[in-house]
Amino acid sequence: xxxxxxxxxxxxxxxxxxxxxxxxxxxxxxxxxxxxxxxxxxxxxxxxxxxxxxxxxxxxxxxxxxxxxxxxxxxxxxxxxxxxxxxxxxxxxxxxxxxxxxxxxxxxxxxxxxxxxxxxxxxxxxxxxxxxxxxxxxxxxxxxxxxxxxxxxxxxxxxxxxxxxxxxxxxxxxxxxxxxxxxxxxxxxxxxxxxxxxxxxxxxxxxxxxxxxxxxxxxxxxxxxxxxxxxxxxxxxxxxxxxxxxxxxxxxxxxxxxxxxxxxxxxxxxxxxxxxxxxxxxxxxxxxxxxxxxxxxxxxxxxxxxxxxxxxxxxxxxxxxxxxxxxxxxxxxxxxxxxxxxxxxxxxxxxxxxxxxxxxxxxxxxxxxxxxxxxxxxxxxxxxxxxxxxxxxxxxxxxxxxxxxxxxxxxxxxxxxx
Amino acid sequence: xxxxxxxxxxxxxxxxxxxxxxxxxxxxxxxxxxxxxxxxxxxxxxxxxxxxxxxxxxxxxxxxxxxxxxxxxxxxxxxxxxxxxxxxxxxxxxxxxxxxxxxxxxxxxxxxxxxxxxxxxxxxxxxxxxxxxxxxxxxxxxxxxxxxxxxxxxxxxxxxxxxxxxxxxxxxxxxxxxxxxxxxxxxxxxxxxxxxxxxxxxxxxxxxxxxxxxxxxxxxxxxxxxxxxxxxxxxxxxxxxxxxxxxxxxxxxxxxxxxxxxxxxxxxxxxxxxxxxxxxxxxxxxxxxxxxxxxxxxxxxxxxxxxxxxxxxxxxxxxxxxxxxxxxxxxxxxxxxxxxxxxxxxxxxxxxxxxxxxxxxxxxxxxxxxxxxxxxxxxxxxxxxxxxxxxxxxxxxxxxxxxxxxxxxxxxxxxxxx
Numbered sequence: 001x002x003x004x005x006x007x008x009x010x011x012x013x014x015x016x017x018x019x020x021x022x023x024x025x026x027x028x029x030x031x032x033x034x035x036x037x038x039x040x041x042x043x044x045x046x047x048x049x050x051x052x053x054x055x056x057x058x059x060x061x062x063x064x065x066x067x068x069x070x071x072x073x074x075x076x077x078x079x080x081x082x083x084x085x086x087x088x089x090x091x092x093x094x095x096x097x098x099x100x101x102x103x104x105x106x107x108x109x110x111x112x113x114x115x116x117x118x119x120x121x122x123x124x125x126x127x128x129x130x131x132x133x134x135x136x137x138x139x140x141x142x143x144x145x146x147x148x149x150x151x152x153x154x155x156x157x158x159x160x161x162x163x164x165x166x167x168x169x170x171x172x173x174x175x176x177x178x179x180x181x182x183x184x185x186x187x188x189x190x191x192x193x194x195x196x197x198x199x200x201x202x203x204x205x206x207x208x209x210x211x212x213x214x215x216x217x218x219x220x221x222x223x224x225x226x227x228x229x230x231x232x233x234x235x236x237x238x239x240x241x242x243x244x245x246x247x248x249x250x251x252x253x254x255x256x257x258x259x260x261x262x263x264x265x266x267x268x269x270x271x272x273x274x275x276x277x278x279x280x281x282x283x284x285x286x287x288x289x290x291x292x293x294x295x296x297x298x299x300x301x302x303x304x305x306x307x308x309x310x311x312x313x314x315x316x317x318x319x320x321x322x323x324x325x326x327x328x329x330x331x332x333x334x335x336x337x338x339x340x341x342x343x344x345x346x347x348x349x350x351x352x353x354x355x356x357x358x359x360x361x362x363x364x365x366x367x368x369x370x371x372x373x374x375x376x377x378x379x380x381x382x383x384x385x386x387x388x389x390x391x392x393x394x395x396x397x398x399x400x401x402x403x404x405x406x407x408x409x410x411x412x413x414x415x416x417x418x
Numbered sequence: 419x420x421x422x423x424x425x426x427x428x429x430x431x432x433x434x435x436x437x438x439x440x441x442x443x444x445x446x447x448x449x450x451x452x453x454x455x456x457x458x459x460x461x462x463x464x465x466x467x468x469x470x471x472x473x474x475x476x477x478x479x480x481x482x483x484x485x486x487x488x489x490x491x492x493x494x495x496x497x498x499x500x501x502x503x504x505x506x507x508x509x510x511x512x513x514x515x516x517x518x519x520x521x522x523x524x525x526x527x528x529x530x531x532x533x534x535x536x537x538x539x540x541x542x543x544x545x546x547x548x549x550x551x552x553x554x555x556x557x558x559x560x561x562x563x564x565x566x567x568x569x570x571x572x573x574x575x576x577x578x579x580x581x582x583x584x585x586x587x588x589x590x591x592x593x594x595x596x597x598x599x600x601x602x603x604x605x606x607x608x609x610x611x612x613x614x615x616x617x618x619x620x621x622x623x624x625x626x627x628x629x630x631x632x633x634x635x636x637x638x639x640x641x642x643x644x645x646x647x648x649x650x651x652x653x654x655x656x657x658x659x660x661x662x663x664x665x666x667x668x669x670x671x672x673x674x675x676x677x678x679x680x681x682x683x684x685x686x687x688x689x690x691x692x693x694x695x696x697x698x699x700x701x702x703x704x705x706x707x708x709x710x711x712x713x714x715x716x717x718x719x720x721x722x723x724x725x726x727x728x729x730x731x732x733x734x735x736x737x738x739x740x741x742x743x744x745x746x747x748x749x750x751x752x753x754x755x756x757x758x759x760x761x762x763x764x765x766x767x768x769x770x771x772x773x774x775x776x777x778x779x780x781x782x783x784x785x786x787x788x789x790x791x792x793x794x795x796x797x798x799x800x801x802x803x804x805x806x807x808x809x810x811x812x813x814x815x816x817x818x819x820x821x822x823x824x825x826x827x828x829x830x831x832x833x834x835x836x
């Protein structure tokens with residue numbers, strides 16, 4: 001990503017489809033302060049007076065978090081996920097939740113993490129941090145194929161490795177933008193169950209899905225095979241840095257009883273960040289209380305905004321590359337219904353050199369899809385993020401992108417015919 | 419620590435000298451919200467209007483933090499530490515700073531971390547998390563002895579290990595309460611320099627030191643041998659979870675130039691928590707601005723409060739064990755001038771079994787010092803924390819503790835004479 005930052009810095013006038021940055025036009029300082037007060041009132045209504053407020057807001061809090069009940073209520077109301085608050089750990093964004101889950105689940109020297117590929121760089125970064133081996137399983141347009149997953153597990157086992165968990169983003173994935181169909185979700189759980197794999201389900205874009213949304217893997221989970229990771233960073237409040245993990249698997253507690261896997265994650269958390277800022281938790285809790293637990297209601301405007309941006313992008317792509325032209329050139333893209341990202345496939349290598357040409361000569365920046373392939377691949381893919389651009393920027397940006405793509409293809413064909 | 423939690427839970431009426439919990443009577447919700455607004459006004463005064471405020475407060479921020487200038491100003495004004503803002507990383511408490519520093523500094527398979535022993539459990543926890551080997555160097559009453567440190571380094575090298583860094587808390591250490599004299603600080607830097615060791619200086623209790631304070635190791639550092647870790651969690655605002663690392667060592671940046679070691683820490687941070695909550699940073703920044711950069715001014719009342727608690731504890735210990743009685747029994751303690759902790763030495767094994775007797779029969783709880791010895795030791799030590807008790811509780815608590823100690827000694831001698 002350093003190269004991307006460098007290009008962005010060097011060509012400040014370029015329109016950038018690169019950053020997966022939330023749109024912030026709906027954020028409001030006064031509202032945020034009101035939300036914090038709302039949570040304080042909620043604490044006061046529970047009794048304990050000012051001392052309890054000081055306890056909760058100013059002190060170190062429990063490592064597992066202090067808004068777990070509110071998160072559990074929201075998951076029940078909004079997601080049909082019915083888990084006890086005790087199976088939840090509040091984290092510093094979903095990134096910390098990934099670190100905790102990997103540290104606990106992929107703990108043996110032969111343990112391997114599987115990731116669907118292309119995949120979010122946060123999970124491969126967390127794995128690298130912990131010296132964890134990653135095996136990529138390439139996705140098709142409808143997500144992972146059963147046969148590919150089975151083959152990867154078999155291959156790992158054949159070399160004496162133990163695939164323990166699989167990381168996926170079923171909804172509006174980063175980077176591909178694709179959403180796993182319902183049948184694929186059921187099949188994935190089925191295969192995971194049979195292979196003895198846990199599924200790490202990440203869900204950062206659920207709350208900005210215009211819907212109708214498919215059930216999460218966790219909602220479909222019948223065998224506690226899913227550890228669900230969540231974040232409020234793309235939706236309610238990026239600057240709060242609040243995420244969470246749901247880990248309701250029962251494990252031995254070391255004292256002859258059982259405990260939620262969440263407790264093991266909490267223990268690791270106490271060595272990394274001790275606890276998630278109670279102030280940040282208060283801001284998120286106040287928002288959940290404002291929405292009566294239905295956080296989705298807080299994101300209606302934001303979801304519509306992103307949905308519009310996505311449709312605008314797709315409309316301009318369609319206009320720039322009408323169906324026959326598109327086929328003739330070999331340019332394709334998917335059509336996500338929400339989220340931040342879409343994937344464009346081009347008939348040339350979309351690498352750093354191409355990105356530099358695109359920024360310098362055409363004034364448009366994007367992310368090479370190859371960045372998201374831990375074992376190589378994706379060389380002809382482009383990730384577009386639509387989350388932070390307005391309609392005029394999208395129109396102009398897609399125009400520039402189309403000219404860049406046309407020119408690259410002409411150059412490639414030109415040099416190919418020499 | 420699980421046993422301690424269990425005992426605390428089981429004997430709720432016991433007076434507890436166990437938790438290193440900041441006193442929260444001076445915290446104030448309204449003041450905190452005013453501080454956040456103060457930082458917002460500061461941003462507005464810098465220009466950029468509401469959009470910039472939204473950018474800074476609500477968005478993901480830079481992984482290195484956005485209040486580095488304010489922290490650098492404070493370190494210059496309050497600590498005589500003059501470092502560029504670019505050498506600072508803002509972290510989720512000092513705990514995350516420890517994880518980052520260990521991950522970057524102790525990276526090779528033969529690298530070893532040295533810790534002064536007894537030592538803070540946060541650093542050994544972070545080392546365990548990262549599978550880092552720890553070697554303890556036992557402290558004397560004036561801190562580490564040069565000969566012990568040299569011997570430990572020689573022993574590690576003889577077994578093919580590479581001691582890379584030494585973790586110390588020079589001021590009001592947790593757990594011992596001891597403060598390293600000025601000569602010992604200079605000597606430590608001298609020895610570290612000669613042995614090629616970096617010093618990880620942790621400083622959580624500096625701001626609640628009633629003073630006069632000795633210079634930090636970082637202020638005395640002439641060879642950039644010190645990575646300084648700091649926290650606002652014991653002082654300005656525990657619930658903000660804001661700490662920092664100063665890492666102004668110059669290292670190769672991988673592109674033919676040099677960069678601050680802080681950049682390497684930042685890269686690791688981006689894989690753990692991405693960035694420290696901008697909301698939390700805003701609350702701390704507002705406090706620093708309120709104090710005109712002199713954070714020590716914000717802790718005058720708190721320092722006095724802890725100083726009083728410490729003196730009250732020492733006075734009651736003196737009364738319970740007058741000098742001759744103390745000598746006859748073999749009971750000793752140190753006399754810190756500030757901070758949260760003091761260490762009591764007793765002539766019997768102060769282990770979990772003793773703690774249980776103390777809680778059950780005498781209604782007083784403390785922390786076995788042995789918890790803080792990574793390689794064993796400290797069996798006859800007791801850590802008392804005075805930070806969260808009022809004067810009446812301290813008086814009653816020391817009385818109970820004295821009766822427990824007397825009874826244990828009588829029992830030990832009784833059984834010894836049988």
